[in-house]
Amino acid sequence: MANTVSAYKEKMKEMSVLSLICSCFTTQPHTNSIYQYGADMEVKPINKRLSGQSFEVILKAPADLSPDRPQLLAPHPKRKDISVDELQKRLEAAEDRRKSQEAQVLRQLAEKRDHEREVLHRALVENNKFSRLAEEKLNHKMEARKENREAHLMALKQRLREKEKHAAEVRRNKELQAELSG
Template sequence: MSSTVAAYKEKMKELSMLSLICSCFYSQPHPNTISKFGDMEVKPINKRASGQAFEVILKPQSTDLTPEQPISPKKKEISLEELQQQLDAAEDRRKSQEMQLLQQLAEKQQHRRIVLHRAIVDNCDFSRTTERKLNQKMEICSENRKAHIAALKDRLREKERHAAEVRRNKVLREELSG
């Protein structure tokens, strides 16, 4: 019983979805709607209140287990020359693929060299620029320091002149008062 139900379910899956959909739109069965699917036959039954009805007739399975078509066609025999030609062609393809791979690797290596060279050049340029800026700052600092020292010396000279003048004035006062 379960095998019959399983076979019925399997055969229902094979029914055309189009015929099922069309049966919803056309309430009158088409006179030529007898369908055969392998060992199953589907016949329409008069319309019922619930809609279209079908009769599914399952034919008994045939006891003949031989397949209708052979599983695999017989291969023709290949001669040694043909086999050697195929081997040579395969070797040529392998060599060609190997050459393409080597070319790609060489291109990648060349690209890496270019990128590395650019990085080294950029690094050298950056180092030069940084060194130049540092030297400029050091020169500016040196000039500022020299200017500061010169200003300090000027102020010291002014103070020494002022002190010398004060001493002179003091000596003059002592001479006048004394």
């Protein structure tokens, strides 16, 4: 088992990265056909090794490219001489664009500031409305408690009066009973 693992490690060190990638995609050997990728590259498989597939990548020189294919590096057209008047017009146009952009940015900032003011105003109105409602609720609760206390005091006074009447009646009955028995 140890020999197999060490042999596998040695083979992995010998494998090229391209061979490793290609061997992952397919296990079947390809025929000796040449694959063309565009007009500037060919890939040709080489006889299979013990480590997997191997390929030869052939890059063609730019001179080998077909004449109907556009060149990758086309020469830039020469710039024409620009007059002072043309430069002045371009500078003025650039200044106008800069001023227009600056005005647009200022308009956007003003709109943003106005929007923020509006949001702040709405928040203040909502806050005042909430505070007023909270104060009204508190006053209502305080009045209800005051009324409850007054009603409780009135009930206590009424019970006290009834007890005093009852006590006066009991005293009178005792006096009458004392006179009658005495």
